[in-house]
Amino acid sequence: MNKQLLIKCLKAFFVGLVLLLLYAPILLLAVYSFDKTNMIGRFEGFSFTHYAALFQNSKVLGMIGNTFLLAFVAATLSTILGTMGALGMFYSKKRMKMLIHGASQIPVINAEIVTALSLAVTFVAIGLGKSYFTLLIGHMVICTPFVVLSVMPKLKQMDNSLYEAALDLGASPFKALMQVVLPQIIPGVISGFMLAVTLSLDDYIVTMYTRPSGFETISTYVYNATTKGNAHTAVTLASLWALTTIIFVVIVLFVLISNLTGRKKEADR
Amino acid sequence: MKAPGFSRKTLCIPYAVFLIFFVVIPMCVILFYAFTDSEMHFSFSNFLRFFSDPTKLSTIVYSIVISLITTVICLVIAYPVALILARSKLKKKFIILMLFVLPMWINFVLRINAIREFFNLLSQADALSWLETANIFKTVVGMVYDFLPFMILPLYTTMLKIDDSLYEASADLGANSFTTFFRITLPLSMPGIMSGVTMVFLPSMTNYVVSDMLGNAKVTIIGKFISDYFGNDWHMGSMIALVLLIVVFVSTWLTGGFHSEENVRGANL
Numbered sequence: 001m002n003k004q005l006l007i008k009c010l011k012a013f014f015v016g017l018v019l020l021l022l023y024a025p026i027l028l029l030a031v032y033s034f035d036k037t038n039m040i041g042r043f044e045g046f047s048f049t050h051y052a053a054l055f056q057n058s059k060v061l062g063m064i065g066n067t068f069l070l071a072f073v074a075a076t077l078s079t080i081l082g083t084m085g086a087l088g089m090f091y092s093k094k095r096m097k098m099l100i101h102g103a104s105q106i107p108v109i110n111a112e113i114v115t116a117l118s119l120a121v122t123f124v125a126i127g128l129g130k131s132y133f134t135l136l137i138g139h140m141v142i143c144t145p146f147v148v149l150s151v152m153p154k155l156k157q158m159d160n161s162l163y164e165a166a167l168d169l170g171a172s173p174f175k176a177l178m179q180v181v182l183p184q185i186i187p188g189v190i191s192g193f194m195l196a197v198t199l200s201l202d203d204y205i206v207t208m209y210t211r212p213s214g215f216e217t218i219s220t221y222v223y224n225a226t227t228k229g230n231a232h233t234a235v236t237l238a239s240l241w242a243l244t245t246i247i248f249v250v251i252v253l254f255v256l257i258s259n260l261t262g263r264k265k266e267a268d269r
Numbered sequence: 270m271k272a273p274g275f276s277r278k279t280l281c282i283p284y285a286v287f288l289i290f291f292v293v294i295p296m297c298v299i300l301f302y303a304f305t306d307s308e309m310h311f312s313f314s315n316f317l318r319f320f321s322d323p324t325k326l327s328t329i330v331y332s333i334v335i336s337l338i339t340t341v342i343c344l345v346i347a348y349p350v351a352l353i354l355a356r357s358k359l360k361k362k363f364i365i366l367m368l369f370v371l372p373m374w375i376n377f378v379l380r381i382n383a384i385r386e387f388f389n390l391l392s393q394a395d396a397l398s399w400l401e402t403a404n405i406f407k408t409v410v411g412m413v414y415d416f417l418p419f420m421i422l423p424l425y426t427t428m429l430k431i432d433d434s435l436y437e438a439s440a441d442l443g444a445n446s447f448t449t450f451f452r453i454t455l456p457l458s459m460p461g462i463m464s465g466v467t468m469v470f471l472p473s474m475t476n477y478v479v480s481d482m483l484g485n486a487k488v489t490i491i492g493k494f495i496s497d498y499f500g501n502d503w504h505m506g507s508m509i510a511l512v513l514l515i516v517v518f519v520s521t522w523l524t525g526g527f528h529s530e531e532n533v534r535g536a537n538l
Contacts, residue, residue: 028383041390117299222379244380
């Protein structure tokens, strides 16, 4: 009996240790984001200096705005395109389905650098250069296949006879699609959208290769600030700690809220 | 009777066109550049230059070794974590799983920046000052930190599917825990291992953001290599990209593709 308890403790210890290591860097930044100075290692005193610096730096605010706007637009367009694509594929003949699915898997499997490079070379070759349009296309290329992947399973689970029934009852195919099919796949559409948002927010490589000059997202900004340190002051770096902390807190809140409301929905059912 | 002008199949036309223009054609453009010289004549010179240059080949081997080390460490940490969680009787175990996934939603570059600062703090201690120049070590730790959830999630999903009665049967038939592990748990979790390994191995070979930010740009992995060539020699860059493309597709085909892509970022949690 004692041995079992020991094993249980060891297991909990191991999981706890891995979690601790996973969170240590983030928590470190969270603590020092409230420090007066921008030196990590000695806590000099509590202050909101870095948060104030973050919100006063118009360049930083601009790139945060860019990142979220791009993610929202790219994810919305990807969701529409991907959902339509998944629907069309689902009702197509097997051969067509295989072809589109195969092409759709390429950006999923491919290394991001290869996708990015192939797009950049193509845009330059056909004279499009680099613009907001190419950046948006780049993000849609990496997001849309994931939307398709999350809508597809829902289509397979769907009860097809409902669509037939709607037609029999006189609905037009379009109306039947919007009012009968769409509600059944909507969970897949929503998770596809969420996935697209996170993919777009996280992306560095494709952004780097397709963005117009001067356009910065969080990823490119932080990358430049840390690898080409001379152009940026320690103050900017310290305000990034504040940014990390804010994003972390927002995510924790988001997860908590979505879990609580999810639990409630389950209870209602 | 179908209304004229609307067929569900036509819904996939926009996506098919999108894929042709921004996925299939760019891949062909890469192929074209890989097999042409600077005057756009067909040639195998890039191919020959690539496979006869020891520095290029050694970079590739070096990159593969780093990815292998990263993948093995991820597997060694993730396997027990996933097994403990999957076999745990805790009602709220998905919350613990959530904790492992949550850091993934913080911007990827910000997360790497957090580890960077963490290493900076550690290297201030005299005993750990060697960290400052331990570029490969820091790169590998950064990659493990970053890609660990990609390993945990598929492992956890496949382990959850293993029927409890198999363990009971194994115990009833007199097998000890070692036998049970090697005859039941390990073989049945193989699909999870496969997709976890692909999802860690490929990005750690190509995602140069980690090696640039933590390795002081002293660690050159294949992704970085391609991006360096893209600056001055598109033809060579395309050739390396093509080699990588083939490696990726062959390894994906060998491991049977990605199984739980929609689980990857916790979209289903």
